[in-house]
Amino acid sequence: MDTRLMAGSGATSGTATAPKLLGNFVDGQFVYGNREFDDINPADSSRTARVAEAGPELVDQAVTAARRALRGEWASWGVRQRAALMYKVADGIEARFDEFVQAESADTGKPVALASRLDVPRGAANFRAFADLIKTAGLEAFETETPDGKQALNYTVRKPVGVVGIITPWNLPLLLLTWKVAPALACGNAVVVKPSEETPASATLLAEVMRDAGVPSGVFNLVHGFGEGSTGEYLVSHTEVDAVTFTGESRTGSAIMKACAPGLKSVSFELGGKNPAIVFADCDREQTIAELGDGIFLNTGQVCLCAERVYVERAIFDWFVSAMKYKAESLKIGWPTERDTQLGSLISTAHREKVLSYFRMAKEQGATIVTGGGVPSFGDARDNGAYVQPTILTGLPESSCCVTDEIFGPVCHITPFDSEQEAVAMANDTKYGLAASIWTNDLKRAHRVARQMNVGITWVNCWFLRDLRTPFGGVGRSGIGREGGMHSLNFYSELNNICVRTSG
Numbered sequence: 001m002d003t004r005l006m007a008g009s010g011a012t013s014g015t016a017t018a019p020k021l022l023g024n025f026v027d028g029q030f031v032y033g034n035r036e037f038d039d040i041n042p043a044d045s046s047r048t049a050r051v052a053e054a055g056p057e058l059v060d061q062a063v064t065a066a067r068r069a070l071r072g073e074w075a076s077w078g079v080r081q082r083a084a085l086m087y088k089v090a091d092g093i094e095a096r097f098d099e100f101v102q103a104e105s106a107d108t109g110k111p112v113a114l115a116s117r118l119d120v121p122r123g124a125a126n127f128r129a130f131a132d133l134i135k136t137a138g139l140e141a142f143e144t145e146t147p148d149g150k151q152a153l154n155y156t157v158r159k160p161v162g163v164v165g166i167i168t169p170w171n172l173p174l175l176l177l178t179w180k181v182a183p184a185l186a187c188g189n190a191v192v193v194k195p196s197e198e199t200p201a202s203a204t205l206l207a208e209v210m211r212d213a214g215v216p217s218g219v220f221n222l223v224h225g226f227g228e229g230s231t232g233e234y235l236v237s238h239t240e241v242d243a244v245t246f247t248g249e250s251r252t253g254s255a256i257m258k259a260c261a262p263g264l265k266s267v268s269f270e271l272g273g274k275n276p277a278i279v280f281a282d283c284d285r286e287q288t289i290a291e292l293g294d295g296i297f298l299n300t301g302q303v304c305l306c307a308e309r310v311y312v313e314r315a316i317f318d319w320f321v322s323a324m325k326y327k328a329e330s331l332k333i334g335w336p337t338e339r340d341t342q343l344g345s346l347i348s349t350a351h352r353e354k355v356l357s358y359f360r361m362a363k364e365q366g367a368t369i370v371t372g373g374g375v376p377s378f379g380d381a382r383d384n385g386a387y388v389q390p391t392i393l394t395g396l397p398e399s400s401c402c403v404t405d406e407i408f409g410p411v412c413h414i415t416p417f418d419s420e421q422e423a424v425a426m427a428n429d430t431k432y433g434l435a436a437s438i439w440t441n442d443l444k445r446a447h448r449v450a451r452q453m454n455v456g457i458t459w460v461n462c463w464f465l466r467d468l469r470t471p472f473g474g475v476g477r478s479g480i481g482r483e484g485g486m487h488s489l490n491f492y493s494e495l496n497n498i499c500v501r502t503s504g
């Protein structure tokens with residue numbers, strides 16, 4: 001037996017050189033295997049752990065365990081019991097708060113301050129929100145009278161879909177994974193989760209929390225590995241998976257949809273975005289710079305909801321560009337572990353190459369680089385990491401690939417506009433449609449413009465202010481379906497309508 005294999009998130013062995021080994025979690029046990037890959041901290045490219053990769057046999061075992069769990073004691077758990085369990089999971093996350101924060105930060109390069117404020121609290125909140133919701137969710141009922149005098153009561157009951165495959169990305173690993181696991185468990189499903197290969201640590205900790213909270217074996221399974229030709233593909237194409245929920249790139253969504261087609265699996269997709277922000281001259285200037293600044297640079301720009309296209313009314317264009325430049329330049333870039341760091345690294349040096357290639361193209365296409373456009377220099381191990389400067393571009397045509405493609409970094413392009421109509425037209429001129437934000441003190445205009453946005457969510461004078469009961473998703477290439485509140489419950493359950501003749 002491998003001496004490193006002592007726990008799910010892998011205890012270190014006695015030797016100084018042996019890294020932790022992160023395990024898969026199948027049928028209530030941590031399991032390993034023959035293949036491993038590195039878990040890298042992108043702040044300095046150091047290795048934080050090794051990860052056991054799940055091959056097709058282990059994926060099959062996980063799916064089989066999930067199927068078996070659906071026929072076992074889990075099937076007899078009522079809503080109150082499931083909700084109580086989910087509260088225990090939320091408590092379990094909070095009891096190990098610092099470990100989750102460290103894991104999330106080391107995997108992504110995001111500041112511990114951000115993981116403490118956003119990722120980990122939301123991970124726990126997702127379980128409580130869906131536990132509360134499933135306890136209070138009503139069902140449809142109709143008293144039916146037919147023209148020929150029959151009477152019936154129609155009512156609907158909610159049943160689990162079955163085995164749900166969950167595939168998640170690296171940018172908000174715990175937040176996005178629990179956003180799917182929580183409603184799936186609330187509805188009585190069994191899940192097989194594959195987190196991003198870039199961010200396996202918090203999911204492995206969550207498996208420990210699940211085990212310790214008493215989640216029955218096989219209800220929550222975790223498999224680690226890559227996407228195409230690997231663990232992710234094995235999972236979504238497995239014939240015993242009933243539904244697939246995925247968050248990630250639009251292109252990956254398309255590949256997963258193909259894999260789901262033969263089995264007619266239902267899918268829920270939250271995909272990419274190229275989100276517009278529209279700033280009117282009458283906005284609250286200070287609030288706009290502060291909050292929209294977050295909307296551009298938070299998580300080093302790696303939030304699917306980040307604004308990468310900013311449209312500013314011409315009267316305040318010059319002021320806005322210089323105020324946002326000041327904001328960008330005042331962000332503290334640093335070690336993610338330092339409490340006052342505001343901007344960490346990107347997820348990987350490979351992703352940084354993609355971001356930098358857009359900076360190069362912007363220059364070639366004649367953009368003005370208002371600030372940034374390169375890589376910061378630290379003179380220490382961070383120079384081996386995946387840092388990039390917060391960057392503001394102006395002067396590109398709307399047709400530029402830097403204005404049409406999702407870059408997924410701390411970057412925006414700012415364009416002036418002269419009329420509301422023009423701003424709306426430019427904002428909507430995209431294949432994506434995830435989120436928009438509008439910055440104005442004119443209430444009527446805010447409502448008027450918000451309704452015209454072709455997106456799943458529009459924020460007015462705020463950004464990423466979330467209520468977990470609201471619908472969340474995108475139009476066009478930004479997704480299929482909605483999750484959140486009852487929308488999640490409807491995806492993760494089958495509705496069985498029962499028609500009972502009452503007279504006639």
Ligand code: NAD
Pocket residue numbers: 167168169170171172176194195196197225226227228229231232233236247248249250252253255256269270271272273303304406408434474478479
């Ligand atoms: P990605 O699509 O590359 O990977 C996401 C996950 O899919 C990973 O776990 C990966 O291993 C897996 N995967 C890749 N190919 C697969 C395949 N063929 N079959 C099965 N699984 C496969 O995305 P990413 O780079 O991890 O994340 C960044 C992207 O995610 C951005 O485009 C961002 O906009 C998007 N995103 C969207 C939302 C949203 O809610 N709309 C939220 C977060 C991130």
Ligand code: 6OH
Pocket residue numbers: 171172176179302303304305466472
């Ligand atoms: C994408 O990077 C962020 C998605 C956020 C949510 O799905 C959420 O529920 O807040």
